[in-house]
Amino acid sequence: MEIKLREDIKPLSQFRSKPAEVLRQLRQTQRPVVITERGKPAAVLVDMDDYERQREKMELLEAVLEGEKDFREGHYQDLDQVYRHTRPWVVKK
Numbered sequence: 776m777e778i779k780l781r782e783d784i785k786p787l788s789q790f791r792s793k794p795a796e797v798l799r800q801l802r803q804t805q806r807p808v809v810i811t812e813r814g815k816p817a818a819v820l821v822d823m824d825d826y827e828r829q830r831e832k833m834e835l836l837e838a839v840l841e842g843e844k845d846f847r848e849g850h851y852q853d854l855d856q857v858y859r860h861t862r863p864w865v866v867k868k
Contacts, residue, residue, distance in 0.1 A: 777806070784809045787817065 778784070783806050790797050790810050801808050801820055808820040821829070845851060852860075 778809065779804075779806065783807065784811060784816075786810075786814075787812045 782800070782804070785797055785808055787810055797808055797820070801822055805822060805825070807825075809816050810818040810820065
């Protein structure tokens with residue numbers, strides 16, 4: 776998501792004095808807003824839906840990385856073992 780420097784970077788003083796305006800911009804543009812303190816980036820505000828999507832992606836990435844680590848360390852089962860173990864749950868009698 777691209778940030779427009781002139782629009783999406785706000786000093787902390789502006790956020791303090793007009794928080795509703797900053798949140799309205801965030802919702803309308805669907806772009807993050809960077810809050811600066813003493814001229815340096817201090818925080819990034821993102822829409823709640825975007826935040827949740829980012830968290831879901833991060834959790835998936837972490838699970839994939841953990842799976843790759845397990846595989847490298849030899850912690851896995853071959854497909855036949857998995858099939859024998861899960862078949863009773865998948866196939867109803």
